[in-house]
Structure formats: C-alpha cells, structure tokens
Amino acid sequence: MSRTLSVLSDLVVQVSDIYAQRNDIARDEDWYLLKLQEELGELTAEYLKLSGRGRLKGATPAALRMALEDEAADVLAMLLLFARNNNIDLEAAVERKWLRHLPAKP
Numbered sequence: 001m002s003r004t005l006s007v008l009s010d011l012v013v014q015v016s017d018i019y020a021q022r023n024d025i026a027r028d029e030d031w032y033l034l035k036l037q038e039e040l041g042e043l044t045a046e047y048l049k050l051s052g053r054g055r056l057k058g059a060t061p062a063a064l065r066m067a068l069e070d071e072a073a074d075v076l077a078m079l080l081l082f083a084r085n086n087n088i089d090l091e092a093a094v095e096r097k098w099l100r101h102l103p104a105k106p
Contacts, residue, residue: 005091009080016081032085036078043071 003011020027046068048054056064083090 005080009084012077012080013084015077027085029085032078032082036075036082039071039074039078043068043075046071 016027019025025031045054046064049056049059050061050064050068059067080090082088
C-alpha cells in the first residue's frame with residue numbers, strides 16, 4: 001500500500017459517506033465505535049473459520065483467506081473513520097506510543 005494514512009482516510013470517508021447516504025444511516029457519535037466493534041467481530045469469525053475453529057459452510061480455503069483479508073480491511077477502514085470522527089491523528093499517536101521504542105538511528 002503506497003498511500004499515507006491521511007490519504008487513505010480521505011478516501012475511506014468518501015466511501016462511508018456514499019454508503020451512509022445510500023442506506024440512510026445516521027452516523028452519530030457512538031456509531032463509529034459500535035461499527036468498529038461489529039467489524040472486529042466479523043474479522044474474529046473469519047479468523048476462527050480459517051483456523052479450523054468455526055463453521056466453514058462449504059467455503060474454500062481461498063474464499064476463507066479472502067474473507068479474512070476483507071474483514072481486516074473493514075476494521076482498518078472503520079478505525080480510520082473512528083479516529084477522524086474523534087480528531088485522533090493516528091500517525092502521531094503511533095509515533096508517540098509505538099515507534100518511540102525503536103532504537104535511535106545513528
């Protein structure tokens with residue numbers, strides 16, 4: 001993926017706006033977190049199937065893998081939407097929380 005989080009976030013917002021308009025969805029303050037939780041549940045379900053702990057319902061290994069990837073994309077997209085709605089700069093937060101633990105470059 002060659003896009004920055006900021007550019008990706010802008011594109012995800014556009015898709016979310018289209019989706020909300022087409023489906024008459026009111027995205028209030030808690031919608032973003034609730035939707036993120038829903039998508040995480042769907043990712044978990046696909047992971048359980050792929051790891052042999054969920055009902056396969058006739059799905060092929062390739063279909064299971066694609067479903068896992070799609071649900072991971074949904075989680076990322078919803079996290080970007082949640083962050084934007086809550087004025088969270090994810091790049092800055094990752095720098096502060098995670099990347100500070102990397103060894104200093106000479």
